[in-house]
Every structure is written in structure tokens, then in C-alpha cells.
Amino acid sequence: RTQSRLGVFSNKTVESAFCVSVSVRGNALRQGSAWRGSRGLAALLLVVVFVCGAAVWLYVTSLDSEITETLVRQGELVSPRPRVYSVPCSEDYENYKRYPGEALHRATPDTSLHFARFLFPTRRLAERGLALAGSDGGVNLHSGALSMGKQFVNIYRWEKFSCLFLNVRERIQAIIAETFGLDPTLLYLTKPTFFSRINSTIAKTQHDEYWHPHIDKVTYGSFDYTSLLYLSDYGSDFTGGRFIFMDENANRTVEPRAGRVSFFSSGTENLHRVEKVEWGTRFAITVSFTCDPAHGISDPAMP
Numbered sequence: 197r198t199q200s201r202l203g204v205f206s207n208k209t210v211e212s213a214f215c216v217s218v219s220v221r222g223n224a225l226r227q228g229s230a231w232r233g234s235r236g237l238a239a240l241l242l243v244v245v246f247v248c249g250a251a252v253w254l255y256v257t258s259l260d261s262e263i264t265e266t267l268v269r270q271g272e273l274v275s276p277r278p279r280v281y282s283v284p285c286s287e288d289y290e291n292y293k294r295y296p297g298e299a300l301h302r303a304t305p306d307t308s309l310h311f312a313r314f315l316f317p318t319r320r321l322a323e324r325g326l327a328l329a330g331s332d333g334g335v336n337l338h339s340g341a342l343s344m345g346k347q348f349v350n351i352y353r354w355e356k357f358s359c360l361f362l363n364v365r366e367r368i369q370a371i372i373a374e375t376f377g378l379d380p381t382l383l384y385l386t387k388p389t390f391f392s393r394i395n396s397t398i399a400k401t402q403h404d405e406y407w408h409p410h411i412d413k414v415t416y417g418s419f420d421y422t423s424l425l426y427l428s429d430y431g432s433d434f435t436g437g438r439f440i441f442m443d444e445n446a447n448r449t450v451e452p453r454a455g456r457v458s459f460f461s462s463g464t465e466n467l468h469r470v471e472k473v474e475w476g477t478r479f480a481i482t483v484s485f486t487c488d489p490a491h492g493i494s495d496p497a498m499p
């Protein structure tokens with residue numbers, strides 16, 4: 197369809213060009229109008245090039261994402277009950293030691309109401325932490341120390357962060373436990389738990405290449421449950437950057453919304469990737485849990 201639209205525009209252009217070449221052979225008045233005509237033609241050409249460029253760009257970006265289903269739109273409010281999509285259990289789990297309560301589901305709740313209170317300070321903290329770190333990837337929260345040249349800065353000094361994080365962590369842990377039918381005391385925070393800021397600049401390190409399909413249990417080792425708390429809105433703060441579950445026959449997306457928490461079991465059943473961010477800046481925090489007490493980490497503490 198894009199090609200035929202381009203054809204129609206080209207035909208009109210040829211017609212106008214013919215009229216102009218007739219005019220220049222006439223008198224001065226006609227030359228003046230020919231000049232105005234050719235300026236109009238140039239403007240028309242510019243508009244045509246812009247429209248075609250935009251159409252091709254939209255087409256290519258829609259091809260890139262290949263979304264087949266949108267599980268949750270940015271504007272939807274899925275609250276207070278989480279929306280749950282069950283996926284078949286991955287056979288990989290047979291190779292792992294099992295811990296009580298490991299469940300194999302995917303849940304995509306929108307808990308904006310519960311998290312609204314934490315959004316602004318958490319987002320500000322993420323912005324300040326990432327500005328200090330000067331990285332386009334993420335900032336680890338488990339040590340609390342950001343390297344800044346040769347100096348280390350403890351981010352937990354800011355904003356009573358440990359209390360804030362504890363609340364966020366506890367609430368997410370409670371929702372995961374409730375949704376998967378687990379005992380919340382058998383879930384442990386694990387590392388890495390981190391802020392991420394993504395924009396359209398080119399990745400500096402391989403770690404910054406967030407768009408590759410991956411399985412969190414493989415990438416991070418200790419993850420059994422991944423949760424993502426979004427701190428900015430798809431469509432207004434940034435475009436692109438949708439989260440995509442890559443199922444066998446479908447690519448199912450979750451559109452980030454500030455305050456939305458998406459969580460899922462971290463195994464093969466939840467292969468996923470993040471679409472490249474096209475415009476703007478996307479902030480999120482990844483809070484991860486393990487069922488293995490040996491991989492648990494303690495909550496950040498105030499120094």
C-alpha cells in the first residue's frame with residue numbers, strides 16, 4: 197500500500213514539472229509565476245518525502261516489534277486484582293533443585309493504586325542514581341554503592357531510601373506470594389535488583405543491550421521470580437520500549453505504565469525482550485526473588 201501511494205504522488209509531480217517547463221518559455225510574468233510554481237513544487241516534494249519517510253518508518257518499526265497481542269495497554273488500569281495469564285510449566289525445572297512453592301505462571305497486574313505513593317521518590321532516586329553512575333544500563337541496588345570515578349557513593353543515604361525500598365519490596369513480595377499461592381516468608385530478595393534507564397542512545401557496553409531475548413533464570417542465575425516496577429509511561433514519556441513475552445506462536449506485550457508492576461516466573465516459560473526505545477527515556481526497577489535461601493540477600497540498610 198505504501199508503494200502505490202508513492203506512485204500516485206510521483207505521477208502528480210511529473211505533471212507539475214511539465215507545466216513549469218512550458219511556463220519558462222513565456223513572458224516575465226509567466227516566469228514569475230513559474231518561479232512561484234517551482235517553489236510550490238519543492239514544498240510539495242518536501243511534504244511528499246516527509247510523509248513517505250514517516251510511513252516507511254512506522255512500517256519498519258511495527259515490523260521490528262511484531263506484536264501479536266497486547267496483554268495490558270498503557271491506559272488500562274488493572275486493579276486491585278492482578279490479571280493472571282497461565283503458561284505451561286517449563287521442563288527445565290526438572291534440572292533444578294525444587295524449593296517449596298515454586299510456581300510456573302505469568303502474572304501481569306497493574307497495581308498503580310498501591311504504588312502511587314512510592315512513584316515520585318523512587319523515580320527521583322533512580323534519576324539521581326543513574327545520573328551519578330553515568331551509565332545507560334542499570335544501577336545495582338544490592339550493595340548500595342555506585343562507583344563514580346574512584347569514589348563510591350552510597351545511594352541509600354538519600355530519601356530514606358531503605359524504608360522506601362522495604363515498602364516496595366514487601367508489597368511486591370506479598371502480591372507475588374498471593375498470586376502464586378506461596379508462603380511470602382519463603383521468598384527471598386536476590387541480586388541483581390536494579391534501576392534501569394533506557395533511551396535511544398547507542399549502547400556503550402554489551403550489558404546495555406537490553407533488547408536481546410533472554411530468560412532471567414539463565415541470565416541472572418538466582419532469579420525464580422522477576423518483578424518489574426515501571427516508573428514512566430509508554431507513549432508519553434517514551435515510545436518503543438514495550439516489554440515482550442516471546443511465546444512459541446505469539447509475541448505478547450505489556451505496555452509500561454508508571455506504577456505498573458509486572459511479574460512472572462523467571463524460567464524458560466517466560467522468554468522475553470524489551471523493544472528498542474525510539475524516543476524519550478524509560479525508567480524501571482527490577483526487583484528479583486529467589487526460593488533458595490542461599491541466594492537471598494538482605495534489604496538495604498541505612499549506613
Ligand SMILES: O=C(O)CCC(=O)C(=O)O
Pocket residue numbers: 392412424439468469470480482
Ligand atoms: O525493564 C523491563 O521491562 C525488562 C527488563 C529485563 O528484562 C531484565 O532486566 O531482565
Ligand SMILES: [Fe+2]
Pocket residue numbers: 410411412468
Ligand atoms: Fe529480563
